[in-house]
Amino acid sequence: MKKKILLSLVFYCLAVPISFAQKASIIPVNLRFEYLENPMGIDEQFPRFSWTLEARDKKAFGQKQGAYRILVASKASLLDRGEADMWDSKWVNSDAMQQVVYQGKPLLSDRTYYWKVAVKDEDGKPSPWSKSAQWTTGLFEPGEWQAEWIGTDQLFDPKQKDCNIIDPWLRKTFELPRRPGRASLFVASVGFHEVYVNGKRIGEDVLAPAVSDHTKRARYVSYDITPALKKGKNVVAIWLGTSWSIHGPYVSDHRPNTPIVLAQAAIYAEKEPQADAKPIFSLATDASWKTHPSPNKLLGIWDSNRMGGELWNANQEMPEWNRLDGGDSAWKNVVVYKPELKLSAQQVEKNYLFDEIRPISIEERADGSFRVDMGVNFAGWTEVPIKGNPGDTIQFLYSEREQDDMTFGLHSAYIIGATGKGVFRNRFNYSSGRWITIKGLKEKPKLSAIHGWVVRTGIQSATQFACSDSLQQWIYDKVRWTFENLSLGGYIVDCPQRERLGYGGDAHATCETGMLNYHMGAFYTKWMEDWRDVSGTESIVGNMYDSTFARKKLMGGRILNNGILPHTAPTYMGGGGPAWGGIVVTLPWAMYQQQGDKRILEKNFELIKNWLAFLDSNTKEGLLQRFGGHWDFLGDWLWPGATAEGMNNDKPETLCLNNCYRVYNLRTAAKIADALGKEKEANQWEEQANVYSKVIHDRFFNKTDNSYADSSMANLAAALLADIMPKDLRPQVMERLEQEILLNRNGHIHVGITGGALLFKLLRENNRNDLIYSMTSQTDYPSWGYMKANGASTIWEMWEKDLPGHSLLHSSYLYPGAWYIDGIAGIKLDPKRPGYQHFVVSPPSALPALRWAEASFNSPAGLIEVKWKREERLALQVIVPPNCSATLRLKHEDDIDVEPYGNYIKKIGQQGGEVIYELQAGTYSF
Incomplete structure (x- = not known):
């Protein structure tokens, strides 16, 4: 009896340091794992833990973390008892609460792990344990994949007006000896997919997986299918959507030009299987799976201005297609393919439906069509009830502009089945616009029956902002709305309707706005992996399937492996210049400053070195020269009146801007090298920056008015941001920039995407809120206020509204979004102490x-x-x-x-x- 009492006392003493009885001043909250909350299918073997702290007494001061302790267990019950069979960090005397690296036993594939953290406060008092969090692992080794890639024999024909591939159904029936305790299904697809088990849709995400460079990589998504499985017969079904599988730059000798999928699951009897546990059944895609055409197909060919939409043929509906009672005896056998793709987990938030949008009016027009005003420009899905004669085709035309029935070729259609009614709803594509013109309906649809949703990556908002200035509040709100509508597939698209490309140049205008308003850690980590994937390949400009543009001599997407970067990732296509590839330097550095994430610098250091070496190889007498083809050396883009003046040119202002940006890249890279303790590279790049600065200054400086090249805001900002001028001249050049804004341009902005991003970054870093405020307070052309006065609900591609062919929902001018937080609110990072501690x-x-x-x-x-x-x-x-x-x-x-x-x-x-x-x-x- 005494022995039991003694043991109880021992356990009590162990528990007391982390019990509420101690009343520590702080409690750990907001647990994140690789930037995500309770993620599934993570294949990082040395993952990182993060948390923040909550003050127990909101009126107290000086709360600090003096130590932390992390427990990781393979079973929830172990963690609940305070036992850590995987890792007990013990007490670590540190104030670190970001990016704490796992140092426990080797993690196993396809398992769930549980963790919690406790901390000691400024007086050494331990806090209670945090709430438990968890993550599941993916497959760490390539050899663990037993599944095969499967699809249909229907290959894409680029000569067709619309895609000829019908989105396929695939299914497999199998039998289980008992109801399972654990079953994680890993699904990688080229093209979008949906997963069903015994007729039940698994997960609420849409447009899965995140977009990847499908010449090299496929990302897999993890699904918990345990609740949907049962003892006896089961059926797993996968619906594939064509989408990115036919994207021109992804055409490869080793991969078919059609949607394909690879999926597997080890199904266990236990919920938390032992390390050596054997599955009761192993499911994998192979030649035994069956396939059948679905009622859905892509309209368009997934290329610029030809993204199209979807055609739904209700006559081909089979409600039981994904159920056991459906039967697949009449289905065809799948085709097995052997693409050479690296498999990696999708370690970024999935796409979801957000912000349900209700229309504000329907107009019945003289030609029998109906015009629906959704009230706001958005990128996403729509749902419209259908009623008419069997066999009738109902058309949906989407437009950003009130005067046009359709913009950018975005359209969908619905063929009515035998019942004479149905509902059109997107599945594997999305539209972008404000107005929907519906043709073919016999009667006016009810306003209340039409719905819309924004489709975007599930990044969480980090910020709330409000101010007394109604115009500034409007700009902030519309910048955020636009940013959200561009956050699709784990990268920021330039525009969701015309191109859907991940431009590096545009990222300068969006990345800090993103980081200061949303939790972007996983998102930008993934996008940098995309940039590593596309490195060494020149950009592809133009339509891959149009002989007028296809693979021009100097723009052919050739693999050069010399450090060159295309202008978009992971999408390859599009034009750009040094500031486009240069995002691989500036984005990791911005992430490091925001998150204190040194790993993103380490993972991208070789990419940075190779990019700077590529620029060196195109340098003559200290100046970076035009390289590549006609669209590979752009400077600023889309400043006011740019289309009339001509943007893609060889004028001195373009050469000056690109050389200043190159020096800015070098100075940023030197800081990265210094943060990583790489003294050799830090010294080399800083020395190069100083040498090239003198050459630029001697070549382009205008002594008469202390400006550079054409005296534009873009070149003044680039020269100042890169520290081109001798130190004693800096005040005069800054004064000249002030004059350019306030006097020469009467307080208006006169830059485009890249020049504007550099300008706003310079002014934010120098606390010139007065100059930014002047530019954001104007209400006539060119300004954000001009957009507001012209009825904009999103931020435009150009300062001009009515030039045809340009988007009214675009990434161009989102750079004020960061200023509202660090300028107007005044919350600024300390560049010497990354991560906001x-x-x-x-x-x-x-x-x-x-x-x-x-x-x-x-x-x-x-x-x-x-x-x-x-x-x-x-x-x-x-x-x-x-x-x-x-x-x-x-x-x-x-x-x-x-x-x-x-x-x-x-x-x-x-x-x-x-x-x-x-x-x-x-x-x-x-």
Whole structure:
């Protein structure tokens, strides 16, 4: 009896340090694993854990993490008892709560692991354990894949007006000796897919998987099919959608030009099988699967301006196709293919339906058609009820412009079946626009029966922002809406209707807006993998299947393996210039600053080296020269009036901009090398940047007015951002930029996509909120206010609205989205301490219509809040999350009384008319 009591006391003592009884000041929350919440099918063998901290007492100050302890177990019951059979980190004296690397036993494929974390506070008191989180693993070794790639014998014929492939059904019937405890189905497809088990749709995601370079890679998605399986006969069915399987640049000798799928599942009796457990059944795609045409097919050929839509033929419907009672005796055998594709897990959020959209009106027109106004421009799915004569074809034409029935060739159709009624709804394609013209209906559809949804990657919002200036609020809201409509398939498309390409140049305009408003860690990690996949191949410009454009001599998508990069990833197509490939330097660095993620620098370091070496190989007498073909050396793009002036040119301003950007790449790469401890490369790249800066300055500097090349905003911003000029000239060049904005352009913006992204980044980093505010406050052409005045519900591709062939939903001008958070709200990262455990708060000086602003930002290190209001003087509220600190920078006239906060805030100096304070964790109200 005494022995039992003693053991109980021992266990109690072990438990007490992490019980509520200790009343630690902080609790770990928001557990993430490789940036994701409870993800499935992760094939990273050394994954990383992250969390933030919540203050137990919201009124307290100075909460810190002095240590952490992570437990990882193979069974939930073990973790519940505080046992860690996979990894117990023990107490680690550290304030780290981001990117903590797993260091336990080797992880097994196709298993579930459970984890939790506890921390010690500033006084050494342990917190309670966090809530448990979990992840499932994918397949770590290529040899574990036993499945075969399967599809149909129907191959794409590019000569057809519309795709000739009917989206196929595939199915397999099998028998289980008992109801299983665990069954994870891994599905990789070239083209989209949906999964069904015994007639039940598995998962709520759509347009799976994420887009990949299908000359090299296929990403697999993990599905838990356990609840849908039963003892006895079962059927697993997969529906394939053609989509990216026929994308021209993905045409390969080793892969058929048709949708294909590979899937397998090890089905276990136990929910948490032992390491050596054998499955009761192994399911895999092979020659025994059967296939049948579905009622759905792609309209268009998945190419620029020919993305089309979908045709649904209700006469081909088979409601029982995915059920046991359906039978497949009349189905054909599948074809087995052997593509050479690397399999990797989809470690990015899936695509889902968001933001249900209801139409605002239906117009019945003289020609018998109906015009539906959805009220907002969006990219996604629509649902419309159908009623008419059997065999009638109902057409749906989608348009961004009120005066046009159809833009960019986007259209779908529905052939009515024997019942005379049905419902059209997208499945493997999406439309983009505001208006739907419906032709062929005999009676007007009910407004309440028509629905729309945005389709996008499931990135979570990180930020809320509001301000007193109605125009600025409109711009912020529309930038976010546009960004969400472009977040499709794990990369940012330039436009969702015409091209759907992942332009590197456009990414400069979107990436920091994304990072300051959404949780983008997994998303950008995946996109950088895409850039590694396409590296070494030149860009493909034009339509792959049009002999007018196909694989021109210098634009043929040739594999060169010399460090060259195409202008889009993972999509290859499209034109660009050095700033397009250069995203492989700037995006990892921005991710590192935002997330403190050193691994993204390590994984992309060779890619960066190869890119810079490629630029070196095209350098003559210290200047980067035009390389590639006609569309491979673009400078700025789509500034006001650009189409009339001509953008793709060999004028000095293009050469100047691209050389300045190249130096900016070198200086950024030097910082990356320095962060990784690679002194040789850091010194080499910084030295190159200094040498090339002198050459650029000597060649392009205009002494008469302290400008560069054509004196444009783009070249002034690029030269300043790259530190081209001698230090003593920098103030004069900045003054010349101010003159260009306020005087020469009367407060308006006069740059395009790349030039504008560089300009806004420069002004944000130099706290020139006054200049950005001037450009974002205009209401006439060119400006965001001009878009608002012209009825825009999304941000346009060009500053001009009515030039034909250009998108009204585009990535071009989304760069203000970052400024609202780090400029107007004043929440800035500290470049010397990545990841926001230390950050800067710097409310802007008085701006005309801005009386107040507030933002809450779920940073990687915790929830940061800033609220400010200006009446007779500045009123300011700041929340610094636990385990964080902040530098507060205020103008002298905005100085504050710090006495109520004692040692938790201290004045640390003055600089350039500002008073500087250091704040510890807590809530402050000045």
